[in-house]
Amino acid sequence: MRDEISPEIFAKLADLAAFRFNPEEAEYLRMELNQQLKAIRQLETLALDVDVPLVPRGVTYTAESRPPLRPDVWVPFENPEEILNQAPEVEDGYLIVPDIPHRELD
Amino acid sequence: MSLTDQSAFDIAHKIQRGELAAVDVLDAALERIAAVDGRPGALDYGPLTQEDQTKVHAFITLTADRARQKAERVDARISSGEDAGALAGVPITIKDLFCLKGVPTTAASRILSNFVAPYTATAIERLEDAGAVVLGKVNMDEFAYGSSNESSAFKPTTRNPWDLTRVPGGSSGGSAAAVASGQGCLSVGTDTGGSIRQPAAYCGVVGLKPTYGRISRYGVIAFASSLDCPGPLARNVRDAALMLSVMAGADTRDSTAVRLPVPDYLAGIDRGVKGMRIGLSKDYLQISYPDPDTGETIMEDLPAEIRNMTLRAAETLAAEGAEIVENVPMPNSIYGIPAYFVISRVEASSNLHRFDGVKYGYRARASGGDLAELYRLTRAEGFGLEPKLRVLMGMYMSGGQLSLQYFQRALQARSMIRADFETAFDPDGPYRLDVLLTPTAPTPAFKMGDFYGDSTLMQYSDQLTVSANHAGVPALSIPGGLSAEGLPMGLQLIGPDFAEATLFRAGYAFEQATADADWRAVKPCVLAEVE
Numbered sequence: 292m293r294d295e296i297s298p299e300i301f302a303k304l305a306d307l308a309a310f311r312f313n314p315e316e317a318e319y320l321r322m323e324l325n326q327q328l329k330a331i332r333q334l335e336t337l338a339l340d341v342d343v344p345l346v347p348r349g350v351t352y353t354a355e356s357r358p359p360l361r362p363d364v365w366v367p368f369e370n371p372e373e374i375l376n377q378a379p380e381v382e383d384g385y386l387i388v389p390d391i392p393h394r395e396l397d
Numbered sequence: 398m399s400l401t402d403q404s405a406f407d408i409a410h411k412i413q414r415g416e417l418a419a420v421d422v423l424d425a426a427l428e429r430i431a432a433v434d435g436r437p438g439a440l441d442y443g444p445l446t447q448e449d450q451t452k453v454h455a456f457i458t459l460t461a462d463r464a465r466q467k468a469e470r471v472d473a474r475i476s477s478g479e480d481a482g483a484l485a486g487v488p489i490t491i492k493d494l495f496c497l498k499g500v501p502t503t504a505a506s507r508i509l510s511n512f513v514a515p516y517t518a519t520a521i522e523r524l525e526d527a528g529a530v531v532l533g534k535v536n537m538d539e540f541a542y543g544s545s546n547e548s549s550a551f552k553p554t555t556r557n558p559w560d561l562t563r564v565p566g567g568s569s570g571g572s573a574a575a576v577a578s579g580q581g582c583l584s585v586g587t588d589t590g591g592s593i594r595q596p597a598a599y600c601g602v603v604g605l606k607p608t609y610g611r612i613s614r615y616g617v618i619a620f621a622s623s624l625d626c627p628g629p630l631a632r633n634v635r636d637a638a639l640m641l642s643v644m645a646g647a648d649t650r651d652s653t654a655v656r657l658p659v660p661d662y663l664a665g666i667d668r669g670v671k672g673m674r675i676g677l678s679k680d681y682l683q684i685s686y687p688d689p690d691t692g693e694t695i696m697e698d699l700p701a702e703i704r705n706m707t708l709r710a711a712e713t714l715a716a717e718g719a720e721i722v723e724n725v726p727m728p729n730s731i732y733g734i735p736a737y738f739v740i741s742r743v744e745a746s747s748n749l750h751r752f753d754g755v756k757y758g759y760r761a762r763a764s765g766g767d768l769a770e771l772y773r774l775t776r777a778e779g780f781g782l783e784p785k786l787r788v789l790m791g792m793y794m795s796g797g798q799l800s801l802q803y804f805q806r807a808l809q810a811r812s813m814i815r816a817d818f819e820t821a822f823d824p825d826g827p828y829r830l831d832v833l834l835t836p837t838a839p840t841p842a843f844k845m846g847d848f849y850g851d852s853t854l855m856q857y858s859d860q861l862t863v864s865a866n867h868a869g870v871p872a873l874s875i876p877g878g879l880s881a882e883g884l885p886m887g888l889q890l891i892g893p894d895f896a897e898a899t900l901f902r903a904g905y906a907f908e909q910a911t912a913d914a915d916w917r918a919v920k921p922c923v924l925a926e927v928e
Contacts, residue, residue, distance in 0.1 A: 296793060308746075308788045309753070309772040310780075320782065324790055326853045329692030333685075333735040334806040343812040345805065348623040348653075349869025350609045350894055356655040358647060373515035377757035388755055392767040 296324050399927070400425035405487040405582040405636040409528070412486040415475055419468035419486030423530055426488040427461055429579045430532070433558070433923045438536045438551030440510055445553055450561060453923055454553040455575040457493050458501050459533040464488070467530045474528075482528030483643055488581040492572050493534040494541055495521050495585060495627070496616040504618045505549040506539045508752045508759045508779030518616025519651065520585060520627045520644045527643045532581050535571030539781045541592055541620045542745070544858045546570030547849040548783040556845070557599060558921035559884055563842040566596030566858075572630045573600035578923050583640050584630040589620045590737050591838075591862025593628045594874035598837035598887020601876045601921070603637045603904070604630045606862075608895045609869035610655040612641075613648035621744035622653075624737075624866045634875060634904040638662035641897060660898050670906045671718030673831045673899075676725035676821060677711055681835035685731050686857045694731075703836045706878045706886050711834055713910050714903065725828050727817045732810035733863040734856055739794050739807035740867075746791025749784060752776065786852055815868040822870075822893035831896070832903050835861055837874040837887030865891050873900040875907060879916040 296304070301321045305312060312320065368374065380387035400408070400422045411417040435452025436442075437459060474481040496502050496514035503509045517525075525531065536555045538548040545564035546555045555571045557563040558578040565574040569586030573596035576584050586593040588606035597604025605628045612627045619625060629640035642663065647656040682704050685696045698704065715721050754760035754775030761774035780788075794803040821830045838858060848855045865872035870891060877888035888907070890900045911917060920928075 294799065300793075301789075304789045304792050308785075308792055309769070309776050310785055310788070311773045311777040312785075316782070320786055320789060323786055323852045324793070326687075326689065326851075327738055327786075327790060327856075329687045329689075330853055330856070331735050331738050331803060332692060333687070333694055334732060334739070334803070334810060337732070337806050337809055337813075339801075339806065339809070341809060341813075343809055343816065345808040346812060346815075348609055349811060349815050349867055352610075352655070356610070356657050358649070358652055358654060358656050360652075361649055368515075370515070374757075377512060377515065379754060379758075379760035386755055388768050389771050390767045392769050 294328065296321055296328070399429060399579060401429050401488060401579045401582065404633055405484065405631065406639055408487050408582060409483060409485045412471065412475060413481060417486070419471040419530060420465065422486050423464055423468040423488055426532055426581055429927065430456070430459065432927045433578050434580060436553070438505070438549060438553065440507055440550060442552040449553045452556070453558050453574050453578050453580070454555050455490070455535045455571045455578070455580055457503060457505065457534050457536050457551050460500055460531060463500070464530050464532050467525065471528050471530065482526065483639060484524060485528035487529050487583060488532050489524060489529045489583040489585065490532050490535045490572060490575045490581045491521060492537050492569050492584065492586045494537060494587055494618045497521055497531065497534070500534065502534065502618070503551065504540045505537045505551050506780065506784065507550045510550070510759060512758050516616060519613035519648045521616065523643050524585065529583070535575050535584065537571055538568035538783070540618065540749070540784050541568040541587055541589060542783040542787055543567045544591070544595060544855050545849055547845065548781060550781050557842045558923045559601060560842065560922065562844055563884070564599065564845050566599035566842060568592040569630065570596045573597050573602055573604065576600070576602045576630050576632055577921050582632065583636060586628060586630050587617060587620070588626045588628055588866065589624045589741060590866050591859035593630060594862045594872060594887065594889060595838050595859060597630055597874040599842035599885065601885030602630055602632055603634055603876070604628065604874045605637050605641060605897065605900070606865060606872045607641060607645065607897055608871045610653050611871070611895065611897065612644050613651040613654040615648055615650040619748040621741040622748065623744060624741060626866070634901055634908050635663065635666060638666055638901040657895060662898050662901055665898065666901050666905045668902055669717055670714050670903050673719045673903060674722055674829055675711065675714055675719045675903065676722045676828055676830040676833045677707070678725040678727045678833060678835065680727040680730050681861055682707065684839045684857065684860055686854065699836060699839050702880050703839065703886060707834065707836050707888065710877055710888050710907060713907060714834070717906050717910050722828055722830060725821050725830065725833065727821065727864070729810065729813040729817050730864045733814060733867060734860050736807040736810035736867060737863045738790070738856065739803050740811065742787050742791035743795050743804060744791070745787040746795065749788050752779065754779070783852070811867040814864050818868045818870050818893070831892065831899055833891040835889045835891065837861060837889040841880045841882065841884035841886055861889065870894055871897045871900055873904050875904045879919060883919065
């Protein structure tokens with residue numbers, strides 16, 4: 292785990308995250324990420340083959356505590372207009388966006 | 398003493414008995430806000446003035462008219478002989494991460510600055526159903542990403558009522574500062590790595606991170622979904638217990654909200670600690686952090702005043718009849734922050750992808766490009782630096798081989814931290830603890846600007862709180878004394894799953910045993926002007 296986030300990797304991450312940075316911002320963020328990686332390297336001292344269960348959260352859910360699954364039924368929201376009104380641009384109940392780009396996947 | 402300085406418990410009882418009117422309590426709270434808070438946080442805030450530096454700035458949105466309607470409704474119910482609820486007329490504030498129908502819910506971020514919640518979070522709904530009067534939404538670190546409140550996009554950011562040059566802690570800093578300065582009796586916060594307990598410690602109030610799943614997360618803007626816990630902040634343990642009694646419980650709208658019955662947390666709170674086994678761990682009396690240059694781990698003892706406060710508290714509890722168990726090993730707590738850097742960032746990254754300028758919230762003006770360009774511009778302008786950092790780190794660690802190297806090891810660390818607690822609390826084990834006693838934070842509140850911008854060191858202020866989040870166990874922060882500089886220091890009581898009642902019992906016992914201590918008589922400096 293001696294990885295470092297290079298400017299190239301940073302640019303790739305920024306693209307994947309749909310961010311755009313000016314050069315100063317990008318360099319500050321890259322330096323901060325690499326500082327954080329130094330802290331994360333403390334995890335290197337953990338052996339990967341230790342037999343501990345990997346769980347989605349700390350608390351163990353039991354039959355008594357686990358909520359039952361909800362019935363898979365449609366429950367309409369009382370006022371969908373209130374949700375649609377939050378959108379920056381709406382027309383006839385549809386969200387309006389600019390042209391959707393198409394590109395060939397590698 | 399202003400009405401708003403009374404306990405929530407007393408206010409509710411007096412209102413229920415008709416000895417107080419909810420509107421009078423509300424007026425007292427609004428008067429206090431006008432006296433100490435200054436201008437609310439805003440995006441276009443202009444230069445910081447001299448006056449700004451003398452105010453707390455807890456609020457982003459004050460909902461005075463709405464609060465008056467609610468208070469009048471409480472009084473009307475009392476007049477007609479109805480039950481107005483366990484929190485009848487108690488003024489409260491809400492971290493601006495909780496949805497409240499019809500009220501702006503910003504997460505202290507530009508990207509949600511124009512979002513008006515179309516529904517109410519379950520925890521808030523329950524508080525209002527119990528008669529609580531919401532004064533408004535309070536400031537926080539942007540998306541709850543921070544430990545000082547300085548990352549909020551809404552400025553001036555909140556200041557510590559005990560020393561206005563210092564941070565209130567974070568991310569629930571507005572909540573802790575509001576409660577400490579009498580701007581309401583209670584506040585609702587969230588705790589993902591210490592975001593209730595650390596600001597509670599810095600501001601000299603009580604804060605509880607309940608067991609994961611004890612309170613529904615429905616209507617709370619997500620940070621790290623496997624760690625997030627809503628919880629109460631109050632000025633005393635009994636009020637925090639009362640608040641949890643109202644907020645806790647199953648919720649069909651949150652599949653992680655457990656369906657275990659909610660105990661009456663006030664019943665037996667005064668039973669004392671006689672026979673209770675309370676542990677101390679050397680692993681919680683030191684701090685480790687990476688050397689900024691070499692990355693090597695530095696291990697240091699906590700400051701003497703923090704260690705001594707903890708040991709004095711153990712002596713106090715021992716004098717009340719508790720059995721103190723020393724040298725409880727918690728060896729994996731050193732992995733708490735490194736694992737948190739991984740797990741919280743991966744989950745935050747996933748949760749932040751929904752903010753795109755299409756469905757709700759901020760949209761960049763006229764990008765002139767296609768949808769991808771709109772996403773980039775909106776997210777570039779809408780998010781502050783801290784959310785961007787978290788998304789980038791989360792994406793980096795989610796990728797391919799790195800996921801195995803980082804994420805799997807972090808999950809492993811979480812399981813090992815959990816195992817430490819299970820051993821400590823095992824009724825058939827070597828320690829058989831009811832409670833683990835630790836400091837809440839390695840230092841008292843630090844100066845504004847001291848760490849902001851250094852995202853690694855800032856994270857380490859949560860080192861003593863984050864392990865409880867990994868393990869999912871409940872942890873209560875209570876005031877433990879004052880530092881040499883007159884700043885609050887917090888004690889943390891950690892228990893096994895769903896042992897909140899035990900924590901309240903121990904915390905209440907400490908409160909009672911130290912009720913006459915000199916430090917209890919000292920109040921936040923901002924209150925000097927209003928008393």
